[in-house]
Amino acid sequence: MNKDKENQEISVLGRLLCMEALIFLMGLASLGYGIVNGAGMSIFFGVFILSGAVALYFVKRKDWKKHWEEQEAIRQRLDEIRKREKEK
Numbered sequence: 001m002n003k004d005k006e007n008q009e010i011s012v013l014g015r016l017l018c019m020e021a022l023i024f025l026m027g028l029a030s031l032g033y034g035i036v037n038g039a040g041m042s043i044f045f046g047v048f049i050l051s052g053a054v055a056l057y058f059v060k061r062k063d064w065k066k067h068w069e070e071q072e073a074i075r076q077r078l079d080e081i082r083k084r085e086k087e088k
Contacts (some may be wrong), residue, residue, distance in 0.1 A: 020060065023052070032046070
């Protein structure tokens with residue numbers, strides 16, 4: 001059930017408009033501008049932004065996975081409590 005919900009929440013439009021994608025595109029734009037115009041600072045900031053966007057993606061992904069695992073454990077405990085109350 002958890003996998004189905006994750007698949008529904010992830011859409012193409014959602015991925016295109018997410019903050020990580022916008023940050024990544026900004027990094028690409030800065031890097032491209034720096035390469036085309038020979039601007040060293042733009043290249044530096046482009047690389048810096050791209051590496052930060054990748055790091056943000058992995059941190060956010062890990063935190064959400066942990067969050068949903070905790071929510072699933074809580075839901076299972078509540079289901080067990082409700083079954084016990086129903087049996088009494």
